[in-house]
Amino acid sequence: MEAAGPAAGMEAAAGEAEAEAEAAVAAEALRLLRIEPSAAGGPSAGRADGAEEPCSRNALRKRRRWQRVLAARRGKRRQERQRRRARRAPADGIGPGPALGSGRVPAALATERLLEARAAGPRLCVDLGVGGSMTEKESGRLASQIRRLYGANRRAARPFWLCLTGFAAGTPIYEQCFRMNDGFAGYLMDTTPQSYLDLFPLDAIVYLTPDSENVLEDIDPDKVYVLGGLVDESIHKLTLRRAREQSLQTARLPIREYMVKAPNARNYHSETLAINQVFDVLSTYYNTRSWPAALRAGVSSGKGYVLPDTVEQVETAQCTTAAQENALFCGEELQRQEAPA
Numbered sequence: 001m002e003a004a005g006p007a008a009g010m011e012a013a014a015g016e017a018e019a020e021a022e023a024a025v026a027a028e029a030l031r032l033l034r035i036e037p038s039a040a041g042g043p044s045a046g047r048a049d050g051a052e053e054p055c056s057r058n059a060l061r062k063r064r065r066w067q068r069v070l071a072a073r074r075g076k077r078r079q080e081r082q083r084r085r086a087r088r089a090p091a092d093g094i095g096p097g098p099a100l101g102s103g104r105v106p107a108a109l110a111t112e113r114l115l116e117a118r119a120a121g122p123r124l125c126v127d128l129g130v131g132g133s134m135t136e137k138e139s140g141r142l143a144s145q146i147r148r149l150y151g152a153n154r155r156a157a158r159p160f161w162l163c164l165t166g167f168a169a170g171t172p173i174y175e176q177c178f179r180m181n182d183g184f185a186g187y188l189m190d191t192t193p194q195s196y197l198d199l200f201p202l203d204a205i206v207y208l209t210p211d212s213e214n215v216l217e218d219i220d221p222d223k224v225y226v227l228g229g230l231v232d233e234s235i236h237k238l239t240l241r242r243a244r245e246q247s248l249q250t251a252r253l254p255i256r257e258y259m260v261k262a263p264n265a266r267n268y269h270s271e272t273l274a275i276n277q278v279f280d281v282l283s284t285y286y287n288t289r290s291w292p293a294a295l296r297a298g299v300s301s302g303k304g305y306v307l308p309d310t311v312e313q314v315e316t317a318q319c320t321t322a323a324q325e326n327a328l329f330c331g332e333e334l335q336r337q338e339a340p341a
Contacts, residue, residue: 110154114188117161122221124153124282125196126275127207128173128229129166130238136172141231143176148276150187156283162189165196166229173229197246200224207243208278210271212250215257219286227275253281258291259305269304 126146134142146164153159167174178184196205207226208216219225226248228239243250252271261269273281281298285291292307299305 105155111188113157113159114154114161117159118188120221121159121161122219122286123163123200123224124160124279125163125165125200125224125226126229127166127196127226127239127242128164128171129195130242131173131229131231132171134172134231136176138231139172139176140180142173142229142275143180145231145274145276146177147181147184149279150189152276152279152283154188156287158287160279160283160286163196163199164189164191165194165199167191168193196224196226202246202248206249206251207239207246208252209239209243209250210252210255210273211237211240212243212252214249214251215254216251217254219282225282227278229275231274253278253295254291255295255299255305258295258307259299260308262301262304262306264304271303271305273298273303 126149131138131142150162153162167177181187192199204222205224205226206216207228209228228242230238240250253273255271277298277300279298281294284297285294288294295305296307
């Protein structure tokens with residue numbers, strides 16, 4: 001029994017040493033964050049008699065402000081999750097369809113579907129000849145969009161057959177596609193330096209541009225749909241002029257017909273989409289035959305357009321965010337007024 005006494009003393013001393021080490025680590029972390037240990041309620045915050053030391057007013061103000069910031073961030077994340085769920089929710093009883101499914105598709109099945117599309121499916125052509133003045137950075141963004149477009153098409157139950165025209169060796173987009181996209185040489189699609197005018201009949205070509213006067217009402221498997229290979233807001237000006245100069249049919253997505261402008265702080269509303277977003281709309285419609293479901297899948301809320309059934313959700317979320325930001329501002333003003341001169 002006497003041997004147990006020294007052993008217990010050693011264990012107690014080791015426990016105290018560990019506690020002191022943890023307290024030192026916590027204090028150092030709080031020092032790096034410029035927060036006083038007493039304000040954070042750390043291991044060394046209390047006195048030996050169990051009573052807490054009074055926190056400085058500055059430390060309390062910092063802690064309360066950080067708690068409000070964290071609460072506001074959590075609220076924004078919760079609202080963003082709700083908006084994402086609303087965008088994925090079925091429209092008119094029809095979900096977004098398999099075109100945008102995130103699950104992996106067996107390679108053999110994906111290859112079979114793509115080869116069937118080459119034989120009898122609709123054609124989607126990306127006109128890379130229109131982007132000759134793009135910078136290297138813009139070419140990299142376009143190469144990433146082509147990768148996402150191809151990935152979505154590969155997963156689709158009813159894919160399009162893709163074609164990149166004006167894809168000439170030595171051009172920035174040519175180099176970026178091979179540099180940024182692993183396995184690009186094995187993509188099941190056509191690539192050619194030729195123009196789409198040399199490959200398809202003029203009466204079969206439909207150039208998609210957001211400023212067209214014609215609304216795309218359906219997808220015809222006998223047509224070739226052309227997207228301008230650009231990444232900025234000038235896409236509608238250049239593509240519409242290019243199509244008119246070549247006497248081609250034009251069409252735009254039915255965004256104005258099925259969506260409404262949502263109020264936002266910048267009063268920003270744009271129908272210009274990235275090529276992979278346009279493809280998401282086309283692919284979802286081709287698989288579901290529902291324009292509301294298709295537009296929900298491809299038009300992000302950042303464009304300023306929403307479906308009518310989501311307007312109330314967007315307004316509620318914006319009001320909640322504004323109230324949180326106002327409460328945070330008022331709290332900071334109150335703390336400044338209470339602080340000693």
